Amino acid sequence: MRNKLRALKKSDKKGFTLVELIVVLVILAILAALLIPALTGYIDKAKEKSVTAECRQVVMAAQTLYDEKYGEATTATVNITFAKDGSPTITFKKVADLAEVAEGNIDSITANNTTHKISAVQYTNKGITVKYDGAKYEKQ
DSSP: HHHHHHHHHHOOOSSHHHHHHHHHHHHHHHHHHHHHHHHHHHHHHHHHHHHHHHHHHHHHHHHHHHHHHHOSSSOOOOOOOSSSSOOOSSEHHHHHHHOSSSSSSEEEEEETTTTTEEEEEEEEEEEEEEEEOSSOOEOO
């Protein structure tokens, strides 16, 4: 009888059964199905925050260039404007170069020539548009 038990023990192969492997794979698939939507949500929020930060850089660059032009002005009443091309006082390209946002697109910049502050900026990158209205940044 003991010889038979020893023979059975020796012939037992160690390892996982097919059912155990399938159960583990099913559990991993369920966990992946739960985590992937959460991770994509975090990725989208990170992209939005990145574009908002780039818009802030554009505002700071525009304000810096505006202040430089205002400092160079010879009269107290100066009308400083921003435009995409042509012969404006400050081009969007100069602002983008100073802000180091080569990938994005500056849609508009508005300055208040009375308060000498940037009053509005609209910036688009990665399909996300962020608008600055002089006080806050909002995703459009």
